[in-house]
Amino acid sequence: xxxxxxxxxxxxxxLQRTALAAGIVTLGLALGLTLWDAQRLPLTVALVAxxxxxxxxxxxxxxxLAAWIAISPFAPFWNxxxxxxxxxxxxxxxxxxxGWAVILLLAQxxxxxxxxxxxxxxxxxxxxxxxxxxxxxxxSVYGASAGVQAAFDAYxxxxxAYVLARNLVQTPAAARLxxxxxxxxxxxxxxxxxxxxxxxxxxxxxxTVQFTYGTGLRRVVSLLxxxxxxxxxxxxxxxxxxxxxxxxxxxxxxxxxxxxxLAFVVAAFYTxxxxxxxxxxxxxxxxxxxxxxxxxxxxxxxxxxxLVGVLSWPILSQQPIIEERLADEASVEDRLxxxxxxxxxxxxxxxxxxxxxxxxxxxxxxxLLPRIAxxxxxxxxSYLFVLTxxxxxxxxxxxxxxxxxAFDLWRFGRRAPPGAAAPRVLHSMIAGGxxxxxxxxxxxxTYDVATGTLTSLMFxxxxxxxxxxxxxxxxxx
Numbered sequence: 001x002x003x004x005x006x007x008x009x010x011x012x013x014x015l016q017r018t019a020l021a022a023g024i025v026t027l028g029l030a031l032g033l034t035l036w037d038a039q040r041l042p043l044t045v046a047l048v049a050x051x052x053x054x055x056x057x058x059x060x061x062x063x064x065l066a067a068w069i070a071i072s073p074f075a076p077f078w079n080x081x082x083x084x085x086x087x088x089x090x091x092x093x094x095x096x097x098x099g100w101a102v103i104l105l106l107a108q109x110x111x112x113x114x115x116x117x118x119x120x121x122x123x124x125x126x127x128x129x130x131x132x133x134x135x136x137x138x139x140s141v142y143g144a145s146a147g148v149q150a151a152f153d154a155y156x157x158x159x160x161a162y163v164l165a166r167n168l169v170q171t172p173a174a175a176r177l178x179x180x181x182x183x184x185x186x187x188x189x190x191x192x193x194x195x196x197x198x199x200x201x202x203x204x205x206x207x208t209v210q211f212t213y214g215t216g217l218r219r220v221v222s223l224l225x226x227x228x229x230x231x232x233x234x235x236x237x238x239x240x241x242x243x244x245x246x247x248x249x250x251x252x253x254x255x256x257x258x259x260x261x262l263a264f265v266v267a268a269f270y271t272x273x274x275x276x277x278x279x280x281x282x283x284x285x286x287x288x289x290x291x292x293x294x295x296x297x298x299x300x301x302x303x304x305x306x307l308v309g310v311l312s313w314p315i316l317s318q319q320p321i322i323e324e325r326l327a328d329e330a331s332v333e334d335r336l337x338x339x340x341x342x343x344x345x346x347x348x349x350x351x352x353x354x355x356x357x358x359x360x361x362x363x364x365x366x367x368l369l370p371r372i373a374x375x376x377x378x379x380x381x382s383y384l385f386v387l388t389x390x391x392x393x394x395x396x397x398x399x400x401x402x403x404x405x406a407f408d409l410w411r412f413g414r415r416a417p418p419g420a421a422a423p424r425v426l427h428s429m430i431a432g433g434x435x436x437x438x439x440x441x442x443x444x445x446t447y448d449v450a451t452g453t454l455t456s457l458m459f460x461x462x463x464x465x466x467x468x469x470x471x472x473x474x475x476x477x
Contacts, residue, residue: 042079046093049080053097061101062168066181068097069161069457073223077204089149098160105167117166117471122404126159129397136390139355147356151389154449158456165464170472172425178465179240179432182458183260186237189230190260190267192222197270217272229452231276232443234268236458238283239435243428246291275443282439290431335380335446341368342384346391353391357450359384378451382444389450402441405463409433412470426469433466 057064072094075081082091089095108114133151140147169175196202197218204223220227241261248254268276284302288295341363345354354362360376363369369377379385387395413430440449440459449456 043082045079046082046091049078049093050082050091050096053093054100057097057101058104061104061164062174062177064097065101065161065164065168065461066177068094069454069461070181070185072457073454074204077223089145092153094153094157098157098164101164102160105164114167117468120408120467122401122408122467123163125397125401125404126162129394129401130156130159132390132394132397133356133386136353136394137356139352139358141355141358141361150450151356154451154453154456157453158460161457162460162464162467165461166468166471169465169468175425175429175465175469176244178462179244182233182237182240182462183244183257185454185458186234186240186264187260189223189234189237190263193220193230193234193267193270194263196220196222220271224452224454226447226452227271227273228275228443228447229454231268231271231273232279232439232447232452232455233458234264234271235276235279235283235439235443236436236455236462237264238268238280239287239432239439242283242287242291242294243432246293246428247425275446279439279443282442283435286435286438287431290427290434337369338377338379338381339384342379342381342388344368345388349391351391351393353387353389353394356389357385359388362388378448380447382447382449385448385450402437405433405437408467408470409437412466415470415474423473426473429466429469433463436462 053064053068056067071080075093080093105114105116109116133155134148137147137149137151138144140150142150165178169178192203197220200218202222206221206223206225220230224230238261241257241264244257245254245261248257265280268280281302284294284298288298342359345359345362345366345368348354359379360369363377364371379388383395383399386398409430412433413427436459440455
């Protein structure tokens with residue numbers, strides 16, 4: 001017996017989404033009209049932003065994930081977070097969007113509309129590290145509530161981005177959206193760097209100290225507060241541009257990608273940050289090893305630039321960019337001294353650490369570092385940050401997670417079949433995974449990833465996409 005015909009069945013999903021969109025928009029407008037006054041304006045903006053974010057995640061989880069990663073740095077400036085008062089965790093836009101996306105995935109899996117990725121070794125290492133770093137937040141010198149929230153935002157939110165991307169990115173179109181997200185982030189970061197260097201005006205100003213390097217090299221602080229927080233994401237964006245170039249065939253699009261990539265490189269240069277320069281160089285060198293087309297173009301250019309630099313060194317060596325940044329030994333000595341201080345603090349609690357982000361205040365209280373007005377010292381090394389915060393209980397799974405990523409990238413590369421369009425995209429994403437992993441590992445020696453949340457979000461978002469593509473291809477093989 002035939003089932004009764006449903007005249008609206010072809011349009012039913014569209015009608016559901018339209019009704020949901022209309023309901024959330026109506027709710028947002030109603031809240032705005034109800035709460036509108038000068039004192040309640042921040043809360044009104046936050047409620048409407050949350051409503052639209054949850055709507056976007058509901059309609060398209062991957063697009064919603066990409067959107068909240070891209071706009072997360074602007075949340076404090078656009079009143080996108082709901083503040084609930086001292087001692088109560090804020091309803092931050094990123095936390096709500098990530099949580100809602102996880103709930104949606106679990107609901108779809110329960111209804112058998114989606115098959116979730118099976119747990120793997122990387123999940124285990126991230127889970128162990130996440131538990132250890134949150135535990136370190138309970139003993140933070142800033143208090144248990146602040147410590148746990150800071151640890152969650154710095155590490156667990158990026159881990160959720162990895163989990164979501166791993167389950168959502170399975171097609172070349174989805175992988176392209178991930179790359180475009182990194183390019184969009186690079187575009188606004190490059191604009192902010194170049195704008196601040198050109199005009200001296202700080203947009204989206206944080207409560208941070210503005211100063212110059214040496215005699216007149218400006219230290220950019222717009223939006224993120226530190227040049228290195230611009231430089232490493234810009235290096236990731238260079239990777240995304242190069243990967244897009246490997247598959248893009250339209251001349252106009254290729255030209256636009258090249259222009260954007262040049263803007264990212266110039267902006268990274270004007271951060272005057274050596275880790276950023278190293279990150280961009282790694283992006284070019286690693287991807288050139290994977291793609292002959294890039295190798296034939298980029299490596300000769302690098303050789304020519306190196307030759308020009310050697311021949312003009314007598315002149316270049318007198319420039320501030322060389323004397324006060326590239327050849328600056330004071331910052332190197334500070335970082336080496338931080339190694340000694342970090343190990344001294346770690347020995348006080350080798351297994352569990354001294355508490356999340358407690359390095360600076362503990363070192364000052366114990367007289368291990370000199371006091372400087374309005375400055376709390378940091379290890380300037382992600383591995384030392386983890387070691388002092390959570391001890392060996394945190395550092396061991398943290399290092400293991402990167403080792404597992406490297407092993408999996410090697411394994412994915414061995415199994416990736418050549419030929420068709422989708423395997424070519426997978427090969428491109430695996431190559432990008434190697435570049436981004438090496439950038440992350442190398443630059444983590446010189447700064448604290450925990451204080452650059454955007455860097456971690458981009459890193460784990462991309463890695464989740466690589467895992468999603470590779471595992472989906474293996475399942476179909």
